[in-house]
Amino acid sequence: MSGPRLFFQQLRAGIGLALLLGWAGGGRAWDVPSFLDAAAHRSPRTLVAAKALQQLVERVSTQDEEQRLQALNQFFNQRIAFRDDIEVWGQADYWASPLETLEKGQGDCEDYSIAKYFSLVAAGVPEAKLRMVYVRAQFRGRSQAHMVLAYYAQPQAEPLILDNLVPELRPASARGDLQPVFSFNSEGLWQGVGSASAGNPLARLSQWRDLLAKVKAEGF
Amino acid sequence: MSLIRQIWLLVLSVVLLSLLGSVAVSTGSLRQLMQTQLQLKNSDNATALALAMSQQGGDAELMSLLISAQFDTGAYESVVWKRNDGSVAFERHAPPLVSKAPGWFRGLTPIQTQAGVAKVSNGWNAAGSVEVRSQSAYAHDALWSSTLRSALLLLALGSLAGLAALAVLRRIRKPLDNAVAQANAVVRGEFSTVDESKVPELQRLTGAMNSMVMRVKSMFEAQAEQLQVLRQQAHCDALTGMSHRKHFLAELESALARDEGPSHAGLVLLRLRDLAGLNQSLGHVATDQVLLAMARAIQVYPERVHGCLAGRLNGADFALWLPAPRVAAETAEALAEALRASLPAFGPGIQVALGAIELPRERAASHWFAQADVALARAEAGTGVVVQALVTPEHERYLQGERAWRLQISEALQARRARLLEFPVIDRERRLVHLECPLQLRLDEQAEFENAARWLPLAVRNRLTAEVDLCAIALALEANGHDEQWRCVNVAPASLLDGGFVARVRELVFHAPQAARRLGLELAESAATQHFDLLHELGRQLRPLGVRLGLEHAGAGLAQVERLYQAGLDYVKLDSSVVSGVSGDAARAAFVRGMVIMLRSLTLKVYAEGVRDALDVQALWDCEIDGVTGPWATGQLIKP
Numbered sequence: 015m016s017g018p019r020l021f022f023q024q025l026r027a028g029i030g031l032a033l034l035l036g037w038a039g040g041g042r043a044w045d046v047p048s049f050l051d052a053a054a055h056r057s058p059r060t061l062v063a064a065k066a067l068q069q070l071v072e073r074v075s076t077q078d079e080e081q082r083l084q085a086l087n088q089f090f091n092q093r094i095a096f097r098d099d100i101e102v103w104g105q106a107d108y109w110a111s112p113l114e115t116l117e118k119g120q121g122d123c124e125d126y127s128i129a130k131y132f133s134l135v136a137a138g139v140p141e142a143k144l145r146m147v148y149v150r151a152q153f154r155g156r157s158q159a160h161m162v163l164a165y166y167a168q169p170q171a172e173p174l175i176l177d178n179l180v181p182e183l184r185p186a187s188a189r190g191d192l193q194p195v196f197s198f199n200s201e202g203l204w205q206g207v208g209s210a211s212a213g214n215p216l217a218r219l220s221q222w223r224d225l226l227a228k229v230k231a232e233g234f
Numbered sequence: 235m236s237l238i239r240q241i242w243l244l245v246l247s248v249v250l251l252s253l254l255g256s257v258a259v260s261t262g263s264l265r266q267l268m269q270t271q272l273q274l275k276n277s278d279n280a281t282a283l284a285l286a287m288s289q290q291g292g293d294a295e296l297m298s299l300l301i302s303a304q305f306d307t308g309a310y311e312s313v314v315w316k317r318n319d320g321s322v323a324f325e326r327h328a329p330p331l332v333s334k335a336p337g338w339f340r341g342l343t344p345i346q347t348q349a350g351v352a353k354v355s356n357g358w359n360a361a362g363s364v365e366v367r368s369q370s371a372y373a374h375d376a377l378w379s380s381t382l383r384s385a386l387l388l389l390a391l392g393s394l395a396g397l398a399a400l401a402v403l404r405r406i407r408k409p410l411d412n413a414v415a416q417a418n419a420v421v422r423g424e425f426s427t428v429d430e431s432k433v434p435e436l437q438r439l440t441g442a443m444n445s446m447v448m449r450v451k452s453m454f455e456a457q458a459e460q461l462q463v464l465r466q467q468a469h470c471d472a473l474t475g476m477s478h479r480k481h482f483l484a485e486l487e488s489a490l491a492r493d494e495g496p497s498h499a500g501l502v503l504l505r506l507r508d509l510a511g512l513n514q515s516l517g518h519v520a521t522d523q524v525l526l527a528m529a530r531a532i533q534v535y536p537e538r539v540h541g542c543l544a545g546r547l548n549g550a551d552f553a554l555w556l557p558a559p560r561v562a563a564e565t566a567e568a569l570a571e572a573l574r575a576s577l578p579a580f581g582p583g584i585q586v587a588l589g590a591i592e593l594p595r596e597r598a599a600s601h602w603f604a605q606a607d608v609a610l611a612r613a614e615a616g617t618g619v620v621v622q623a624l625v626t627p628e629h630e631r632y633l634q635g636e637r638a639w640r641l642q643i644s645e646a647l648q649a650r651r652a653r654l655l656e657f658p659v660i661d662r663e664r665r666l667v668h669l670e671c672p673l674q675l676r677l678d679e680q681a682e683f684e685n686a687a688r689w690l691p692l693a694v695r696n697r698l699t700a701e702v703d704l705c706a707i708a709l710a711l712e713a714n715g716h717d718e719q720w721r722c723v724n725v726a727p728a729s730l731l732d733g734g735f736v737a738r739v740r741e742l743v744f745h746a747p748q749a750a751r752r753l754g755l756e757l758a759e760s761a762a763t764q765h766f767d768l769l770h771e772l773g774r775q776l777r778p779l780g781v782r783l784g785l786e787h788a789g790a791g792l793a794q795v796e797r798l799y800q801a802g803l804d805y806v807k808l809d810s811s812v813v814s815g816v817s818g819d820a821a822r823a824a825f826v827r828g829m830v831i832m833l834r835s836l837t838l839k840v841y842a843e844g845v846r847d848a849l850d851v852q853a854l855w856d857c858e859i860d861g862v863t864g865p866w867a868t869g870q871l872i873k874p
Contacts, residue, residue, distance in 0.1 A: 145353065145360070166360060169318030173358050186358035196285050197355045 044071070044136035049113075049233035056117045063093065063116040071137045079139055083165055083174060084183055086133045091181040094129070095120045111228040126178040127163045128225070131199075132234045134163075143167065145197040152191040153179055164197065238407055245399040249392045256388055261381045265343045268373040276350030279308070280366040284352030287315075287364065292356035298324040301364070309369045315354065317362040331371035335378030345373050409436045416443050422777055423837040424770075424802035425450045450799050450836075457832040458793040464828045465790045468821035471546040473522060474529035480819070482545025484811040485789075486555055486599050488844065489543060491810070492787065493672060493686035494694065494726060494758065500562025500592045500625075502554040502569065503606045504528060507585040507614065509550040516581045524580045528552060531572045535565070540760055553606075559592060563623035566590035570619045577619070587613035590623040596687060640696045642677040643689055647698075647705050651676040653683060654709050654723070658872055659841055659863040665873050667841070667861040668720030668754060671713075673706040690726070699726035700735045707742055707753070714749035722754030722784065727761035730768040736775050743779050751780035756807065759788045762795045773802035786843065788812075792829070799836050806833050810844025810864065816857065817849035827857040834858075 046068055053064030070089055074082045097120040099108040112129040115121040121129070127146050135141055143166050151160035164173035164186070173186050180189065235243075283304055290296040297315065305313045305326040314325040333340060349365040409431030416428045425447045431437045469481040477485060489495065506512070506528060512521045529546065532554050536542040541557035556565055566588045577584045589609030593602055605624060613622035646652060654671035661667050674683040693702050706723040714721055729735050743750040755776070761769045762785055773783045782804035785792070789809045792798065808829060816823040830840045842854050845864040854862055 145355075147355075147358075164358065169360055194355060194358050196288050197360070198353050 045233035047233070048231075052232045053113055053116070056113060060113060060117040063119075064113060067112075067116065067133060071133060075137045079143075079165075079167070080174070080183075082134060082137045082139060083176060086130055086137065087176045087183050088181070090115075090126055090129050090133070091178055093119065094126060094178075096122065096178060098122055109225045111225055111232055112234070113232050114228070123161045123178060127161045127176070128229075130163045130176050132229060134165075136234060139165075141199055142169075145173070145199045147197040148195045149192040150195060151179060151193075160192070162192065164194075238403060238410070241403060242399075245403075246396065249395050249399075253385075253388045253392045257381060257385045260384050261343060261377065264377055264380055265345060268377055269345045269347060272345065272347045272368055272370055272373055273350075275368050276347055276366050277352075278350070279304070279368075280350030280352040280364055283313070283366060284354045284364050287354045288356065288361070290356075292359070292361060294323065297354070297361075302326060309372065311367045311369050312349075312365070313367075314365045315362060316365065318360050323362060328369070331369050333371040333374035333378070335374045339378055339381070340374055343374070343377060345370050345377075406433060406436075409433055409440065413440050413443065416440070416447075419802065420447070422802055423804070424773070425799040425836075447799075453835060454799045454832065457828070457835065461790075461793045461825070461828045461832055464821070464825040465793070468819070468825035469790070474526060474546050476529055476533065476552070477543070477545035479545065479547045480815060481811065481822075482543060482547065482553055483599065484814045485543050485545070486602070487814070488787070488809050488811040489541065489555065489557065490595055490597070490599060490602075491844065493690050493724065495541065495595055495687075495691060496558050497595060497691045498559035498592055499595050500556040500558065500560075500565065500590060501602050501606050502556070502562060502566045503547075503589045503610045504532065504552040504554070504569065505587045505610055505614070506550040507587060512581075512584065515583065520580055524577060524584060525550075527576050527580070528573065528586070531569055531576065540764065560625075562590040562592045563621075563625055566621045566623055570621045574619045585617060586619045587616075588619070588621045589613050590621065590625070592625045639677075639689065639692045640698070643675065643693055643696070643698055644701070646675040646677050647701050649679075650705070651679070652705050652709060654706065654713065654721070656721075657863055658867055658870075659722075659861045660867045660870060660872060661861045662855050663873065664870055666719070668722050670863055671706070671710055671721050671723050673702060673709070673723070675702075686724075694726060694728050697728070697732070700729040700732035700738075702726070703729045703735070704738055704742065707739060707755070710753055711742060711746040711749040714752045715746060718752065720752045720754065722756050722782075724786065725755045725757050725761075727758055727765055730757075730761060730765050730772060736772055739772075740775055740779070743776065743781060747779070753780075754782040754784055754804070756784040756786040756805075759785050759791050759809070761785070762798065762801060763791050766795065766797060766801065770801055777802060777804070793832070803836075803838055805839035805841060805860075807841045807843045807863070808859075810842075813842040813845060813854060813859075813862075814847070814850060817847060817853040823853055823857060826854065826859070830858050 049068065050061065050064055053061045067089065070085055074085045077085075094115055099105055099122055102108070102118055102120045102122075103110070109128060110118070110121055110125045112132050115125045115129050131144055131146060134144060145164045145166070147162050147164045149160050149162055151158045153160075160179070163176040165176065166173045174183050175186055175189050175192065176183060177189070177192075179191075186192075186194075283300065286300055287297045290300070301313050301315055301324055304310070305328075310326070310328065311330055312325065312327045315323045317323045347368070347370065349367040351363055351365050353363050354361040412428045412431070413436060416426065419426055420443070427444045427447050428440055430440050430444070466475070469477055471478045476482075489499075506524065509521070512524065516524070525546075529552070532544050532552055535554055535556065536544045539557070543553075543555040543557075545553050547553050554565070554569075556562055570586070570588055573586050577586070587610055589606050589612070591602070591605045591609050593605060609622045609624040612624075613620040616622075652673055652675050654673055657670040657672075659667040659670060672686055674685060675689055676683045677689060690699075690702070693699050703723070703725045707725075710721040710723045713719070739755075743753070755772075757769065769783075777783060784803060784805040784807060786807040787809040788806045789812045792806065795801070808826065812822075812829070813826055816826055826842075833840045839860045841861040841863060842859050843863055845851055845854065845862045845866045848866060851862055851866055
């Protein structure tokens with residue numbers, strides 16, 4: 015990521031879109047067949063990665079939440095190489111779906127957070143406990159716009175941070191390099207997505223809209 | 235429903251439908267836009283508010299202040315800040331504003347939005363969420379006023395489209411009406427052509443109608459030509475082409491019996507003396523040339539003067555009847571001059587005797603010939619071309635009393651000292667077709683009713699015919715109202731020249747519309763030959779009201795009326811000079827049959843006038859005539 019100006023642009027776009035698009039949560043089962051189907055349509059390599067993810071999610075969904083966080087954080091931090099959107103997608107900012115990220119094997123901070131968020135939801139972690147957080151990160155002595163996923167075991171508790179800069183799962187207090195700015199999740203917003211169609215004037219406002227449609231089509 | 239009205243309805247419904255449709259579509263899409271914008275506003279403002287609140291370091295006072303500030307300066311229904319556990323930390327509410335749009339409109343265009351929700355945080359700590367709900371009444375207000383505006387605009391456009399359609403329909407309607415009028419005219423027996431329309435479909439229609447009319451015209455012309463040949467055979471002397479004796483007598487009888495005409499008339503008899511001797515001295519051919527020269531000299535008069543009769547009575551005798559007083563002697567002199575100039579060229583010793591007389595028209599034909607023979611006999615006493623005129627100064631009496639007569643006629647008309655005689659026209663089954671009703675006037679209060687023949691010539695001279703005819707029409711309408719019989723009255727051709735006549739007849743007819751449907755007006759043949767346009771106009775004005783129009787005293791002249799097929803008549807009465815004697819003369823019968831066929835093809839009824847002889851009647855039925863009138867018909871027992 016580069017520069018505070020881009021950071022704020024992204025912040026604005028991301029926040030607006032996230033809320034506008036109306037993510038909604040709760041009671042949504044992960045549709046595994048259509049997930050694998052969508053992966054198979056992309057490439058064999060994607061299918062292998064998708065199967066690995068599916069098996070991991072299945073395996074960890076019986077374990078406690080922190081173990082699920084550990085496993086999936088590690089899964090994506092290991093599989094996905096950090097790359098700017100401009101290199102991967104040829105665009106300044108592109109929010110890729112989990113399958114797109116798996117297919118490329120590359121992604122930037124949002125792509126990590128998005129993939130982790132949806133995978134955890136698929137693994138049964140309540141949306142209310144997850145928040146995507148815009149942060150200002152001190153990285154190699156520079157200030158950077160960055161996005162992480164935060165997990166709140168209790169609403170008032172100190173969150174655990176899922177990040178790609180520091181691959182390990184750490185509590186927020188242990189992350190002095192991160193300064194939170196704004197957070198959001200899809201809680202209470204999903205119903206807007208259900209009716210999303212080409213006729214909805216809210217559609218096509220951004221790539222985030224595309225992302226949601228893509229994510230939905232991928233079975234999440 | 236008429237075609238034009240159907241098109242109108244179609245245009246109107248299309249305009250209305252498109253109007254409603256476009257208002258509905260524009261309102262619908264505007265509603266969608268409003269709803270989207272309102273939803274966006276909720277979401278974006280919630281996010282912006284949450285973003286601002288997240289930067290306050292968890293100070294609840296400041297965060298509440300932010301909410302109040304946003305709420306107070308914006309158009310919100312509610313802004314609620316909920317804690318993580320769902321309990322309300324701070325909220326502001328305002329009653330929903332009421333839209334100015336009517337309830338049914340709000341019901342038809344619901345604007346439903348969800349509250350905008352955004353998460354609030356304090357550093358890493360979650361601080362609940364904000365829910366923002368905007369006022370939506372203003373959206374309905376805007377929607378309502380824009381709907382009204384677009385409805386008004388479209389209404390104006392629709393009216394313009396309607397006006398344009400009206401103009402186009404007017405343009406179509408005119409040629410259409412023309413075509414319909416032409417069709418109606420054809421039904422009425424007026425075969426007239428109209429200007430071709432510029433609209434292709436109508437152009438074909440009017441073209442077809444016009445060509446049909448032209449075909450009728452050419453048919454009529456062919457028949458008229460054929461009739462001319464028949465007439466030659468039936469009525470004319472083979473050598474000179476003048477009426478032969480029989481026809482001349484019939485014509486004279488008819489002219490004398492007619493109501494209209496001068497009180498006095500003149501007759502000139504011409505005799506080429508010693509025909510047998512001339513035949514010997516000059517030869518047949520030269521003698522015929524002499525006869526032809528005489529015929530040419532005499533023919534000049536009937537050709538120029540309407541009502542003038544000329545005929546070759548036998549080998550050497552010619553007759554010329556002049557329908558005017560005080561011209562017989564002059565005419566005889568003029569003829570004599572002409573003959574003196576032309577005859578010597580054929581050889582010497584050609585002698586012509588001319589006898590001229592003048593008599594009151596009511597005298598019988600036999601009396602006319604007896605007098606003329608006396609004059610001719612006196613002329614034969616001389617040598618060369620000799621004229622003998624026997625003119626009684628009888629008519630002077632009339633001239634002196636003319637002013638008094640005029641007054642008497644006017645008074646009789648004003649006092650309604652008038653009555654209609656009734657003579658039946660009957661058909662083959664002896665059923666009454668209609669009543670012929672000549673007018674009688676009682677000129678003096680103490681005197682008897684007098685026939686038109688007595689006073690009509692004076693009425694014509696004094697331009698009183700219009701008054702006389704209107705009186706007769708009024709009487710006929712009155713009588714029709716009582717007994718529901720068909721009545722026909724005479725109208726003098728001179729009345730047509732009176733500018734106000736047609737309008738006054740219309741007025742009479744308007745006041746008795748029922749009786750008018752059993753009224754017939756008949757005019758002498760000369761009305762068609764001399765005042766065709768006036769006759770046509772009369773028919774155009776009156777026939778749509780149910781009044782029938784006919785020609786009386788019709789003879790060979792009818793075939794000369796070029797546009798008879800356009801006249802718009804109902805019937806024709808053939809003159810007695812044409813129909814008398816048909817029983818004994820195949821050529822005359824053929825002419826009558828030819829007339830009947832020609833007139834029938836123009837959808838006219840044909841009646842015969844002045845029929846006396848039962849044998850003639852039978853012959854006329856054989857000619858397919860529709861009815862007869864005259865002494866014979868009057869004497870028949872009429873079937874109801």
